[in-house]
């Protein structure tokens with residue numbers, strides 16, 4: 001107790017107590033600071049985690065949806081929840097890339113806020129104007145801490161009425177362009193937060209990927225349903241629409257659907273002579289012309305006659321189709337087809353000073369009780385179109401049951417024709433070619449193809465040659481004819497043995513190995529080349545005259561002679577005669593029939609003979625059936641002839657007999673002269 005009365009000791013204790021107090025205070029402060037730092041760190045960590053989760057959720061939405069609209073809606077919902085914003089709103093950038101409008105996609109914490117959206121939808125913002133405009137221009141996320149202080153904010157009145165205080169916005173970027181701006185408004189002041197801005201920027205990029213994916217899908221869908229050249233619907237879309245229209249028909253309705261197939265006549269010629277680029281241009285022009293013409297007919301007719309809808313499509317190549325549906329379809333189809341034909345006939349394409357024109361053949365088929373499946377209708381329209389094409393340029397055929405019958409017959413003919421070669425059903429008959437002054441003597445035989453179908457009926461080439469061409473059999477048939485004719489001619493020996501004349505189709509002539517084929521036939525048969533004559537038409541020179549000339553020269557160098565067949569029916573006879581190494585020409589039967597009664601034909605034949613003499617060509621008149629025709633040809637000075645008057649095409653053994661008889665007669669004649 002005595003020690004406590006010592007004042008100096010008391011002072012020392014006080015000082016120590018004070019130091020203790022200060023130390024405790026410092027420790028408390030330090031602990032508080034440490035706690036605050038830890039709390040702030042935790043808060044930041046929490047926020048970062050929240051934002052990362054936000055980004056993660058938006059990314060998931062972006063991955064799952066292919067619709068940008070849906071992705072935007074989900075993103076603004078997530079962001080509003082995360083930030084406490086009361087409005088989320090989407091502005092879409094227009095095609096010009098410089099202006100935007102509110103999209104109608106928004107998120108509101110209360111219906112009262114709709115007023116702000118209505119105000120937004122009245123704005124059309126240019127780049128740089130207002131909050132969205134600034135984001136469009138800078139392509140960066142943006143904060144507006146206090147709307148009232150912002151000089152470049154257009155909807156301030158509405159914002160203040162609704163108690164909106166702060167805002168932020170960020171762009172959705174696709175490639176190099178801003179596609180949309182997402183804006184958010186809060187009723188409490190927002191703190192500037194660089195990390196949040198970074199998160200929003202990342203969300204903008206995620207949403208950009210959805211837009212990109214949506215565009216790509218849309219393009220794929222469009223491409224899958226449209227023709228790339230003309231932009232018209234393609235076969236896929238046409239078929240889909242046809243099926244939809246057919247399935248919407250009531251069971252009693254059949255008049256409501258017409259299918260039209262059209263195929264341009266002469267398009268190949270444009271493509272081949274003016275080039276593919278011009279051909280493409282012509283197809284584009286055709287598409288426009290057809291579309292314009294169709295639009296004159298479609299639509300509703302004051303309800304009186306009902307409505308008519310149409311779909312124009314390109315099936316590829318030069319094939320176009322029209323689908324017509326509605327109560328007026330059947331009645332209107334023929335008139336529309338006629339209008340389409342007339343419009344096409346007026347179409348002109350100029351290339352290098354040459355004017356090209358096209359026409360078309362159209363086949364029409366209607367939905368009928370027995371033909372209501374899309375494939376039936378399309379097949380029927382196709383059959384009708386082929387029929388139109390066969391009957392000449394610019395025709396229209398409406399499908400009827402007889403066409404189906406004809407198609408079936410054609411199909412059976414085609415199957416039989418495909419087997420004819422291996423079944424050895426082809427034979428050659430020989431028609432004599434004689435000197436008009438000595439008609440009993442046979443100078444040559446034209447080998448003519450016959451098909452003994454199924455070993456029974458004998459068919460002439462006109463019954464099957466087009467079909468053979470279609471099924472690509474013409475080359476093989478040509479090869480058979482060449483070999484067979486040479487073999488037969490080689491059997492006719494002796495000093496005055498006749499030549500054999502073989503018809504060569506343009507397709508066969510243009511084959512790369514045509515000359516080899518001729519060579520093979522000559523070598524195998526042992527026939528002297530000068531006893532083989534090839535008959536070609538002017539069509540061999542279409543497309544590649546230089547190549548045709550080279551082939552003709554090769555044949556001539558080999559000693560084979562070439563005649564120009566059907567002379568006078570082609571389109572530029574003179575130039576071909578002059579430039580190509582022909583050795584003979586055959587006057588077409590159209591000049592010979594009724595020659596003695598036609599001064600015009602006499603004049604023409606005389607002119608041809610003069611021309612032939614000038615060019616040193618031998619001449620054979622074809623199709624001489626009557627003696628008066630033969631007599632007139634003699635008067636005109638034609639040296640050779642062929643026709644029923646001098647002998648029909650005959651089987652090889654009859655031809656051989658005919659030769660023997662002619663020889664015997666000439667022998668008798670010589671004997672008589674000697675006697």
Ligand SMILES: [Mg+2]
Nearest residue numbers: 446503535565
């Ligand atoms: Mg001929």
